[in-house]
Amino acid sequence: MTESIDLTRQSLLAYGPSHKHWCIAWSGGKDSSTLLTLVVWMISTGKVPAPESLTVMYADTRLELSPLWFAAQEIMEELREIGIEVKTVMAPLEKRFMTYILGRGVPPPNNNTFRWCTRQIKIDPMKHELEKLFSEKGEKVLMLTGVRQGESAIRDQRIVMSCGKDGAECGQGWYQETMPDQLCDTLAPILHWRVCHVWEWLKHWAPLPEYGDWSTAAIADAYGGDEAEEINARTGCTGCPLAQKDGALDTVTKMPRWSYLAPLKRLKPLWRELRKPENRLRKTGMEEEGKNKQRMGPLTMAARQMALNEVLTIQQEVNTAAVALARPKIDIMSKEEEAFIRQCWENNIWPNKWTGDEPTADTLMDIVYSDGSIQPLLFY
Numbered sequence: 001m002t003e004s005i006d007l008t009r010q011s012l013l014a015y016g017p018s019h020k021h022w023c024i025a026w027s028g029g030k031d032s033s034t035l036l037t038l039v040v041w042m043i044s045t046g047k048v049p050a051p052e053s054l055t056v057m058y059a060d061t062r063l064e065l066s067p068l069w070f071a072a073q074e075i076m077e078e079l080r081e082i083g084i085e086v087k088t089v090m091a092p093l094e095k096r097f098m099t100y101i102l103g104r105g106v107p108p109p110n111n112n113t114f115r116w117c118t119r120q121i122k123i124d125p126m127k128h129e130l131e132k133l134f135s136e137k138g139e140k141v142l143m144l145t146g147v148r149q150g151e152s153a154i155r156d157q158r159i160v161m162s163c164g165k166d167g168a169e170c171g172q173g174w175y176q177e178t179m180p181d182q183l184c185d186t187l188a189p190i191l192h193w194r195v196c197h198v199w200e201w202l203k204h205w206a207p208l209p210e211y212g213d214w215s216t217a218a219i220a221d222a223y224g225g226d227e228a229e230e231i232n233a234r235t236g237c238t239g240c241p242l243a244q245k246d247g248a249l250d251t252v253t254k255m256p257r258w259s260y261l262a263p264l265k266r267l268k269p270l271w272r273e274l275r276k277p278e279n280r281l282r283k284t285g286m287e288e289e290g291k292n293k294q295r296m297g298p299l300t301m302a303a304r305q306m307a308l309n310e311v312l313t314i315q316q317e318v319n320t321a322a323v324a325l326a327r328p329k330i331d332i333m334s335k336e337e338e339a340f341i342r343q344c345w346e347n348n349i350w351p352n353k354w355t356g357d358e359p360t361a362d363t364l365m366d367i368v369y370s371d372g373s374i375q376p377l378l379f380y
Contacts, residue, residue, distance in 0.1 A: 001205075004197045008038060008189040012048045015187050019142035020052040023133060023184065025126060027059050028072035032146035033219050034198050034206075035190050037075070039144060040084060041212040053137070056086045057129055061121050062096055063237035065248050066261055066330050067222035074215040089129045091121045097237070099337050101271075102308050103344035105298035106351055107280060108241045108271035115242065127183075134183045143184040148193055222252060238332070239267025260321035261330070263314045270310055277361035279303035281354065296361045298351050308333075308341055 016022065024039060026032045036056060042048040056079060058072060076086050093099060097117060100106050109117045133141060190198075199220055206214040238249055246268050252258045253265065273279065281297045299307075311333050319329040350356050 001197050001200055004190075004193050005038070007192055009042060009047055011187065011189045012039070012042065015185075016048065016051065016142065019140065019185065021055070021133070021137045021139070021141040022051040022053070022144060023055045023057060023130065023141045024144045025059070025146070026056055026072075027122075027146075028064055028068045028219075029146070030198050030202060030219055030223060031148050031190065031193075033071075033075065033216055034193070034201050035144060035146040037206045037212055037214045037216055038201065039189065040079065040082075041206075041214075044082065044212070051142075054084060055133060055141075056084055057089050057126060058086060059122050059126055060088050060090045061237055062090065062098070063239070063332065065222060065238055065252065066264070066328075067252055067258060068219060070328050071215060071218040071222065074218070078214060087129060089125045091125045093336065093340050095120050095124075096337065097121050098311065098333060099340050099344075101274070101299070102304045102311070103341040104349055104351060105301075105304055105344075105354075107297075107299060108274055110275065111242050117237070117242070130183050140182065141184045143186045145186060145188050146190060147188040148190055148195075148198070221255070223248070238264050239271065241268065241271040243268075257327070260325055260327055261318055263317040264330075264332075266310065266314055270307055274299055274303055274307055279306075280361045281356070281358040282361035282363065283358060297358065298354050300360060301345060301356070304341075304345065308338070312338070 024032075024036050026036050039048070040054075043050045043054070058076065060069075064072070076088075079086050090096070094103070100120070101108055106116070107114065109115050130141070130143070202216040203220040205211045206216040239246060246265060249261070249265055253262045277296060280299055280303070283295055283297065315330060315333055321327070322329045348356060
């Protein structure tokens with residue numbers, strides 16, 4: 001553990017001084033929270049020279065696992081108390097996960113052909129905020145990330161592929177220098193940390209006054225408490241339609257203090273329901289444009305209304321229980337977002353090249369071939 005911390009310090013000492021301005025990308029998860037609290041502690045104790053400015057960017061997807069979101073709010077307060085600038089980075093109203101689906105009618109994402117969510121609600125907003133920071137500072141910033149080897153096989157492969165570029169020592173992969181016209185250079189100071197070190201820091205070291213007195217124990221609890229290292233539950237958006245199961249939420253709701261969040265487990269089946277043909281429109285096959293002429297498309301208005309009612313019901317059930325138990329309430333659908341969705345319905349908003357007059361995707365349709373022959377086909 002001590003060696004891991006020292007290696008992190010060495011990486012910051014080696015690459016930090018070449019940048020006046022640092023930025024920390026923070027998701028609220030275990031790795032980025034470890035990075036954030038560790039770096040701020042090192043700066044505040046003089047172990048690492050402070051940059052001219054340090055900006056923390058918190059990526060709020062509006063669907064973070066509730067205990068992690070609550071913990072992030074506490075840590076943000078602690079950061080601001082010591083003068084650290086924290087910016088909440090969020091997609092614009094019209095591009096948030098639920099408003100995009102329930103307002104515009106875009107189907108929930110899937111792993112095979114339509115994975116739009118990560119870029120739209122997380123990557124693009126962060127890039128936009130980074131562009132603003134770059135413009136404000138007038139030079140590249142050093143972006144610190146919580147990327148670690150061992151987080152996932154796919155991520156490890158990306159790290160291996162990146163280790164040999166830009167003069168980085170093979171197998172190290174800490175620092176990636178971009179071209180001068182780019183926004184930032186990237187440093188992964190905890191790349192070498194093992195997951196047991198992450199849990200150790202969050203649960204035992206960071207909460208101590210001598211290491212910053214951070215509210216990080218709640219993050220470890222959200223991942224499974226004392227069994228977090230063994231469970232190592234994947235966390236991301238609550239009800240993520242791209243995950244096989246909502247393991248993190250299952251783990252959390254087994255804990256008595258978070259059991260009132262159980263209605264949130266109905267979100268994932270809801271997104272699955274919306275992808276069914278009876279809840280979507282389909283092109284008739286008579287349109288000229290495109291190769292996939294009888295493709296399934298957006299959600300029907302009835303499906304959108306059903307889904308919004310279910311989301312509001314879930315939120316109400318959770319918050320009613322929260323009040324009764326004196327526990328924190330959730331906010332997965334704000335009044336502003338609900339109003340935006342209903343305005344989309346009133347304005348008859350559909351994705352590009354759809355009008356809402358198309359038949360539902362479970363409708364019996366004829367296939368018209370170039371020779372004029374017709375074959376009926378029922379899509380399921």
